[in-house]
Amino acid sequence: MTLLDTVATLGLLFFLFMVGLELDLKEIKKSGKTAVTIAMSGIIVPVMGGVGVSTLIKKAFNLDTPFAPLVVFVGVPVSITAFPVLVRIMAERRILGTELGRLVVPAAAINDVCAWILLAVGVAISGHSNKPATPAYVLACGVAFVTFMLVVVRRFMEWVVRRANGQESVSEIFVLITLVGVLLSAFTTDLIGIHPLFGAFLFGLVVPPEGKFAKILVEKIEDFITILMLPLFFASSGLKTNLGSISGGKGFGILFLLIVTATVGKIATSVAVGLLFKLSIHEAFGLGFLMNTKGLAELIVLNIGLDIGVLDEETFAILVLLCLILMFFTTPGVMVFYKPARNPASHAHRNLEGSYKNNDEIRVLACVYGTRSIPALLNLVEACRVADNEKQVRLFPLHLTELSERTLSIMNLCRATSEEFISTEIPNTDDAVSVAFDAYSRISKVTVKLTSIVSQLEDMHCDVCDVAEEKRSTIVILPYHMYQREDGAFEHVDNPGIKAVNQKVMQQAPCSVCVLVDRGPWSFTQLSNTTSLQRIAVMFFGGPDDREALTLGYRLAEHPCMKVWVLRLSPTQWTTIDIDNAAAMELERKYNEKALARVKSAAVDEDMNDSFQGMYYEEYFYEYDAAQVVYNVVCTGEFLLVLVGASPNIV
Numbered sequence: 001m002t003l004l005d006t007v008a009t010l011g012l013l014f015f016l017f018m019v020g021l022e023l024d025l026k027e028i029k030k031s032g033k034t035a036v037t038i039a040m041s042g043i044i045v046p047v048m049g050g051v052g053v054s055t056l057i058k059k060a061f062n063l064d065t066p067f068a069p070l071v072v073f074v075g076v077p078v079s080i081t082a083f084p085v086l087v088r089i090m091a092e093r094r095i096l097g098t099e100l101g102r103l104v105v106p107a108a109a110i111n112d113v114c115a116w117i118l119l120a121v122g123v124a125i126s127g128h129s130n131k132p133a134t135p136a137y138v139l140a141c142g143v144a145f146v147t148f149m150l151v152v153v154r155r156f157m158e159w160v161v162r163r164a165n166g167q168e169s170v171s172e173i174f175v176l177i178t179l180v181g182v183l184l185s186a187f188t189t190d191l192i193g194i195h196p197l198f199g200a201f202l203f204g205l206v207v208p209p210e211g212k213f214a215k216i217l218v219e220k221i222e223d224f225i226t227i228l229m230l231p232l233f234f235a236s237s238g239l240k241t242n243l244g245s246i247s248g249g250k251g252f253g254i255l256f257l258l259i260v261t262a263t264v265g266k267i268a269t270s271v272a273v274g275l276l277f278k279l280s281i282h283e284a285f286g287l288g289f290l291m292n293t294k295g296l297a298e299l300i301v302l303n304i305g306l307d308i309g310v311l312d313e314e315t316f317a318i319l320v321l322l323c324l325i326l327m328f329f330t331t332p333g334v335m336v337f338y339k340p341a342r343n344p345a346s347h348a349h350r351n352l353e354g355s356y357k358n359n360d361e362i363r364v365l366a367c368v369y370g371t372r373s374i375p376a377l378l379n380l381v382e383a384c385r386v387a388d389n390e391k392q393v394r395l396f397p398l399h400l401t402e403l404s405e406r407t408l409s410i411m412n413l414c415r416a417t418s419e420e421f422i423s424t425e426i427p428n429t430d431d432a433v434s435v436a437f438d439a440y441s442r443i444s445k446v447t448v449k450l451t452s453i454v455s456q457l458e459d460m461h462c463d464v465c466d467v468a469e470e471k472r473s474t475i476v477i478l479p480y481h482m483y484q485r486e487d488g489a490f491e492h493v494d495n496p497g498i499k500a501v502n503q504k505v506m507q508q509a510p511c512s513v514c515v516l517v518d519r520g521p522w523s524f525t526q527l528s529n530t531t532s533l534q535r536i537a538v539m540f541f542g543g544p545d546d547r548e549a550l551t552l553g554y555r556l557a558e559h560p561c562m563k564v565w566v567l568r569l570s571p572t573q574w575t576t577i578d579i580d581n582a583a584a585m586e587l588e589r590k591y592n593e594k595a596l597a598r599v600k601s602a603a604v605d606e607d608m609n610d611s612f613q614g615m616y617y618e619e620y621f622y623e624y625d626a627a628q629v630v631y632n633v634v635c636t637g638e639f640l641l642v643l644v645g646a647s648p649n650i651v
Contacts, residue, residue: 004235005236012197012300013186015230017182017201017203017204019297020200020204020207021207021214023083023112023113025206027106032106034107036110038104038287039108039110042107042266042269042291045266046265046266046269047075048075049265050075053254053261057070057074057315060250061312066310068122068126069310070311072119073301073311074258076115076118076301077302077323079111079265080111080294080297081107081293082293082294082296082297083111083112083297084296086290089330089334090105090290091455100338107291108290108291111291112297116201119198119304120194120198123195123198124138125138134193138192138193138194142189142192149202149203149206153181153185153206154206157181161207161213164211164213179221185199186199187199197300236303237302240303241317247314251314255318255321258319259326262322267285268288269288270292272284282339283338285337286334289329289337290330294326298323302323350474350512352474352555353547353548356555363394363473364477365396365467365476366398367400367477367478367479370432373483374433377516381393384555396449396451397448398451398452399450399452399453400453402457402460403454403456457498461508464501464509465505465510468509474511475513476509476512476513476514477513477516478501478515480502480516481498519634533563534561534562534641535639536553536556536562536564537564537565537566537633537642538566538644539643540569540596540645541626541644542588542592544645546592549643549645550596550643553615553643558614563614565615567633569622569626569629572621596617599617600617
């Protein structure tokens with residue numbers, strides 16, 4: 001057990017360092033009075049309730065533990081909010097982007113920091129020395145150490161992070177400095193008389209989380225810690241927990257009293273504060289259950305209390321059981337009492353055809369999963385831009401990232417929900433996607449606002465549709481779930497779930513959707529730096545989707561380097577016609593002819609001096625397989641880009 005505890009503690013040091021790294025001191029400082037009030041009330045009231053429960057525990061189990069440390073180690077597990085677990089639950093329930101989410105995250109961060117400080121105080125006053133001055137000396141040394149970390153070490157680590165972020169590949173010396181700093185900080189707090197975990201957590205707080213250095217640190221140590229070291233801690237905790245030590249009715253009575261204390265002290269208090277700040281009753285209960293989230297932090301606190309002799313075996317087992325019960329009820333409680341409201345969908349389905357007729361600006365929501373699809377996407381946007389200011393193109397890039405159990409994913413999620421990334425304001429960012437859009441913004445001299453979404457693949461389409469509604473997008477551009485290699489073969493992207501996301505967005509989006517299939521030549525051509533003519537084909541079979549593709553072709557034809565061929569593909573006379581839908585088909589035919597009238601007239605009148613001079617019109621017939629026709633045209637290689645609607649004939 002000694003060897004197991006030692007190795008587990010070493011793993012906990014770096015785990016607590018990662019927890020501190022997730023918390024951004026700058027964001028905590030910017031928290032409003034509402035978040036501070038929720039956090040402090042969620043600590044003070046449970047600790048006050050812990051005073052009464054500690055009195056009963058001390059008398060019921062005849063503990064010879066000093067009363068003050070016992071209050072701390074009973075009150076802290078009840079009052080603490082497990083920040084990493086909380087963020088994951090909120091992400092799974094799609095609460096992070098709501099007003100409640102923006103309120104809970106800073107409150108939980110403040111609660112987490114205060115709880116660890118309170119734990120450090122509890123460890124300091126629980127020393128075995130009989131001298132009254134010893135706890136005061138430990139606390140004074142602890143305050144001096146925290147001040148030194150926040151003033152001196154933080155500035156030093158800011159210098160380290162700036163140097164590391166400025167390098168193309170982070171030097172190993174900076175990683176070594178940081179990891180040794182974790183160990184030295186933990187050793188110092190242990191030397192002072194405070195638990196070493198507090199030093200590791202504090203060191204994580206003073207390391208700036210911005211830039212690639214923090215991500216590289218997490219990538220280097222996360223797998224080793226979470227896969228190998230943390231399971232040893234859980235094994236150690238399980239071996240120490242003896243549920244058989246709970247003495248019948250007396251022990252379970254204390255457990256019931258602790259559950260009531262947690263419910264009233266944490267949940268009810270948070271609900272009352274939420275109602276005080278004008279939250280609805282459902283939001284207030286959601287706030288209460290979320291702030292009562294439990295996780296690994298509570299087990300760490302209880303193990304510390306058992307190791308230093310504040311808790312006995314029975315009290316430890318009761319408190320572990322309490323944390324497990326509270327943890328199990330968090331997600332069901334949130335699901336019952338709070339369901340985030342979806343943004344009301346617009347009744348008008350926005351599309352390119354309507355925007356083109358009204359001469360409105362085109363608002364493009366461009367979704368990217370990584371850097372691979374960015375060149376083709378930016379080329380398409382650049383091709384839509386014309387000199388006429390009345391036909392502007394507004395680009396809204398949306399970086400989509402899958403939420404995973406990894407710490408790095410949670411860090412990205414917290415950062416994405418706390419701020420918006422504007423490329424013109426973040427020139428030194430390390431994110432490759434941000435760098436790409438920043439470069440495009442500078443070259444094209446347009447302001448590009450990059451938004452990030454971190455969510456589960458099952459819910460990602462909802463987030464895309466919500467952003468499209470919020471931005472009043474005319475069209476959503478999605479990258480295809482396959483890409484073409486240099487040898488010409490197609491290969492799936494890293495995550496096969498992207499195909500399902502694209503399909504759901506196409507079904508539920510409040511505007512038109514374009515799936516961009518990058519075969520290579522289109523992304524390799526830089527339209528902003530070329531004057532050669534580029535050939536584009538619009539394959540028109542008929543229907544609303546093909547009319548959208550034709551409208552995009554009209555827009556591209558206004559670019560001086562674009563020549564657009566509209567290929568009108570009609571079925572032969574042997575093609576079966578559905579007599580029952582003859583009226584609807586006739587109406588569609590009229591719409592199709594109306595859409596084609598402009599390009600037909602341009603093809604007849606060669607003296608036209610408008611935007612249709614760059615368009616050509618040709619008619620062809622096909623028999624059965626429309627998809628094969630599209631494939632044959634693509635394979636000819638005559639056209640740099642092929643536009644086609646997702647008509648039933650093709651799908």
